[in-house]
Amino acid sequence: MGEPCIICVAITGSVPTKADNPALPVSVAEQIESTQAAFEAGAAIAHCHVRDDEGRPTSDPARFARLQEGLHRHCPGMIVQFSTGGRSGAGPERGGMLALRPDMASLAVGSNNFPSRVYENPPDLVDWLAAEMLAHDVKPEIEAFDLSHILKAHQMWRAGQIRDVPYVQFVMGVRNAMPVDRDVFDYYVHTVKRLFGEGAPWCAAGIGANQIVLNEWAIAAGGHARTGLEDNVRLDRDRLAPSNAALVARVVALCQQHDRPVADWHTARRLLGLPLPA
Ligand SMILES: [Zn+2]
DSSP states (O other): OOBBEEEEESSSSSSSTTTTTTTTOOHHHHHHHHHHHHHHHTTEEEEEEOOOSSOEEEHHHHHEEEEEEEEHHTTTEEEEEEEOTTSSGGGGGTTGGGGGGGGEEEEEOOOOOOOEEEOOOOOHHHHHHHHHHHTTTTTTEEEESSSHHHHHHHHHHHHTTSOOEEEEEEEEOOOTTOOHHHHHHHHHHHHHHHHOOTTTTTTEOOOOOGGGHHHHHHHHTTTEEESSSOOOOOOSSBBOOOOHHHHHHHHHHHHOOOTTTBHHHHHHHHHHHHOOOO
């Protein structure tokens, strides 16, 4: 048996709408229900964005608080990860929910292009978000849209801006950012091992039809996997994904094919150095 694989479910995101897939959870109640089903299907991390009453992305800490409370109640032990991504706010607004002390939060450490704009992560904002995560004891997940982001995470770790060995997620297939490229993926893995140690955990996310491609690459290479409707709303070319849980189930099947047990929340917390919930 290989090492356990942690499955992260990115339930909502900032971009998809119910017009893209009616199963997308948008209200907090829908998010809790969808996450619970994904948790029961095998996900150990919930990557969360919140939306306002009109379904638009927001960084409103009150929304995050309601979601967090519901997830603690309905998915006990599950790792809650909030997004500090730039589609839902600007500047320090992006970190306003960190005082809620989620287990984890996403942290972009550099800028790159997105489909129709620049994804701006200026150095002072990156430093501030990292400091807030340290202050509130929130473990960052480094969103690597580029090789330089992995090396930047290493510098920040060495400088004490990140407490533990950085947990890096490779994001591939966002239009105008890093495409899905096997050689680059292999070099990402090589770089993580070189900088953070042979056993350092890492994960990968692919966008759209490439979600399952990155799932398979990561599982086969010993990494962890992200799925969910944020990154991809389809099960295959002909069918919409009926739920987040259905996307989790296809990752579970891949884990079985590759002889990797699926990490339950206990195991996931141990692998990531996170405390057990109070
Ligand atoms: Zn996200």
